[in-house]
Amino acid sequence: MKPVIELNKVTKLYGQTVGIKNVSLQVQSGRIFGFLGPNGAGKTTTISMLVDLTRPTRGNIKIFGLDGTADSLEIRKRIGFLAGDFALDAGLTGWQQLEYFGNLRGGLDKAYVRELAERLNCNLNRKFKTLSRGNRQKVGLISALMHKPELLIFDEPTSGLDPLVQEEFHNIIREHKRSGGTAFISSHLLSEVQEICDEVGFVREGSLIAQENMGEIATLAPRRVRVVCDDAGLAQKLGELKGVEDMTETKSTLSFTYGGNINPLLKLASSYKLKDLTVAEADLETVFMKIYGKAK
Amino acid sequence: MFNNILLKTIYSKRWGTITWSLGLALLVVFTMIFYPTISESFSQALTDVPDSLKTFIGDSSAYKTIAGYTDVQIISQYAFMTLIFGIILFSGLLAGEEGDGTLQALLVQPVKRTKVYLEKFVSASLLLAAASISISAGVYIGVLIIGEQIDIGRLAEATLALWLITLVFSALAYMLGAMTGRRGLAGGLAGALAFVSLLVTSLASSVKVLEIADKLSPFHYFNNPGILRFGPRWGDLAILALVTLLMLWLGAWFFKRRDIYQR
Numbered sequence A: 001m002k003p004v005i006e007l008n009k010v011t012k013l014y015g016q017t018v019g020i021k022n023v024s025l026q027v028q029s030g031r032i033f034g035f036l037g038p039n040g041a042g043k044t045t046t047i048s049m050l051v052d053l054t055r056p057t058r059g060n061i062k063i064f065g066l067d068g069t070a071d072s073l074e075i076r077k078r079i080g081f082l083a084g085d086f087a088l089d090a091g092l093t094g095w096q097q098l099e100y101f102g103n104l105r106g107g108l109d110k111a112y113v114r115e116l117a118e119r120l121n122c123n124l125n126r127k128f129k130t131l132s133r134g135n136r137q138k139v140g141l142i143s144a145l146m147h148k149p150e151l152l153i154f155d156e157p158t159s160g161l162d163p164l165v166q167e168e169f170h171n172i173i174r175e176h177k178r179s180g181g182t183a184f185i186s187s188h189l190l191s192e193v194q195e196i197c198d199e200v201g202f203v204r205e206g207s208l209i210a211q212e213n214m215g216e217i218a219t220l221a222p223r224r225v226r227v228v229c230d231d232a233g234l235a236q237k238l239g240e241l242k243g244v245e246d247m248t249e250t251k252s253t254l255s256f257t258y259g260g261n262i263n264p265l266l267k268l269a270s271s272y273k274l275k276d277l278t279v280a281e282a283d284l285e286t287v288f289m290k291i292y293g294k295a296k
Numbered sequence B: 001m002f003n004n005i006l007l008k009t010i011y012s013k014r015w016g017t018i019t020w021s022l023g024l025a026l027l028v029v030f031t032m033i034f035y036p037t038i039s040e041s042f043s044q045a046l047t048d049v050p051d052s053l054k055t056f057i058g059d060s061s062a063y064k065t066i067a068g069y070t071d072v073q074i075i076s077q078y079a080f081m082t083l084i085f086g087i088i089l090f091s092g093l094l095a096g097e098e099g100d101g102t103l104q105a106l107l108v109q110p111v112k113r114t115k116v117y118l119e120k121f122v123s124a125s126l127l128l129a130a131a132s133i134s135i136s137a138g139v140y141i142g143v144l145i146i147g148e149q150i151d152i153g154r155l156a157e158a159t160l161a162l163w164l165i166t167l168v169f170s171a172l173a174y175m176l177g178a179m180t181g182r183r184g185l186a187g188g189l190a191g192a193l194a195f196v197s198l199l200v201t202s203l204a205s206s207v208k209v210l211e212i213a214d215k216l217s218p219f220h221y222f223n224n225p226g227i228l229r230f231g232p233r234w235g236d237l238a239i240l241a242l243v244t245l246l247m248l249w250l251g252a253w254f255f256k257r258r259d260i261y262q263r
Helices: A043-050 A072-077 A094-104 A110-119 A133-145 A163-178 A190-196 A214-220 A233-240 A263-270 A284-292 B005-012 B014-033 B035-048 B051-057 B060-064 B066-099 B102-107 B113-146 B152-180 B183-204 B210-216 B234-257
Strands: A005-014 A017-027 A032-036 A058-063 A079-082 A151-155 A182-187 A199-204 A207-213 A223-228 A244-250 A253-258 A276-281
Touching: A005 A043, A017 A043, A017 A058, A017 A199, A017 A207, A032 A043, A032 A190, A043 A058, A043 A151, A043 A182, A072 A079, A079 A133, A094 A110, A094 A133, A110 A133, A110 A163, A133 A151, A133 A163, A163 A182, A163 A190, A182 A190, A190 A214, A199 A214, A207 A214, A233 A244, A233 A253, A233 A263, B005 B014, B005 B113, B014 B066, B014 B113, B035 B060, B035 B066, B035 B113, B060 B066, B066 B102, B066 B113, B066 B152, B066 B183, B102 B113, B113 B152, B113 B234, B152 B183, B152 B234, B183 B210
Parallel strands: A032 A182, A032 A199, A079 A151, A151 A182
Antiparallel strands: A005 A017, A005 A058, A199 A207, A223 A253, A223 A276, A244 A253
16 A cells, blocks of 8 residues: 655755755555654655645655655645644635635535634634734634545644644544544644654654654653652652653752653652652653664 | 635735725826926926936927826826836735745645736736726826816827836736745845836937947837827837736746745
């Protein structure tokens, strides 16, 4: 079976500057692929080439087995795209803009648009210029989803969305997968990719460092932990716990990076009288270093 | 209104076009109703003016007839006003929309780039025609107010010439915008070349070295010597149309092939 997305040794140069270099990856049908990397890593460059806004300097892209440039029109009929910096005509309402794009696609399923708007809590009667960033993003999501495309290509889709809408977006992506759809979603948030993706590609400084199944990454990814406890014995016990690194101590606050299964940490912490405990996702650079540090 | 790119573009630009056209028409009406006063004083005052200045403001004989006055004061001078509108409009269509990110949302729809390019050009050309016609409407209303008469056929031909000369520089702005995606560069360069062209053609009659350059200046092929008085030179107007089509083709060729950048 042919992959839905296939990049073969793709390089994009902007003059002397490297956008991405020698990237090869495949996304199979029915998979949700997370494209993860820090800002400026090459995510938007890659996505721009997937939708034929920019063309590879070297290498080639195939989508649905079709050539990414020569067959771009046919490909665009079958994809839904949301740019990271999504913008529409400021003077049009959401409905007018969606009607316009719908007509360019041969018609608009108004009932489905209403359903999406309701789910994402989006007011389509307001002019685009009066909308907040989050509400603009919602209009963008609807425009990408309204024709029920086979492949979704999203660049940082949840930026600006409140947590409830983010959750609804995740549900929509899961439904898309259940109906046999494929998605390519870029993000700089590991937690978001963990939530919805089956596999992940790590991109850094224009290069694809790794392509992994999500389950393996989830257990390896380090977290930043902060514990507030007056008992000085906890610091010593934590220091002995496998997976605890880079610990700092300020008065009664302990901060450290923790990698691996979370349960031993919780078991240890629960045996002390804690004032506070926060577990947060480590920044992407730390994740890279922990997972791929040795390989680099 | 949102069935296709052409209608949507017209809808989006409607208020700018209506405001600009009404403003232009009003200015033209005011200029026309001053004809009886100005024709008297100018035809006397201009007898001793140097030739180079006459190319800008006309010679004394031009002010003796309503056709000559309209040729010099309206068709030639208001061409630049229409040009400013055209350059702003056309440079904003592709380059402006690329700059604010809206073009990208359109180009990921299943439409050919060439179709986007051509439909936007045609819609802006129609809006430019509306602005050109507003000048003629102003002339006609002005003529009615002062009780004069003007050849409507000639006025229509002058309007066509006005539309074509503005279209040349607007198409230049459009082409540069399509090639580079940079609105400032497209509009600035087109505006500067329009000014140079006007200057060269205006001075060519009195500065010998500019005679050859004048042949390359689009303004040489516009309202020269004066359509309302002497009728159009269809060959000249055809040159303006051909230059426009050439730039349209060149812009399309580049636009189809180049990268569209995300903000």
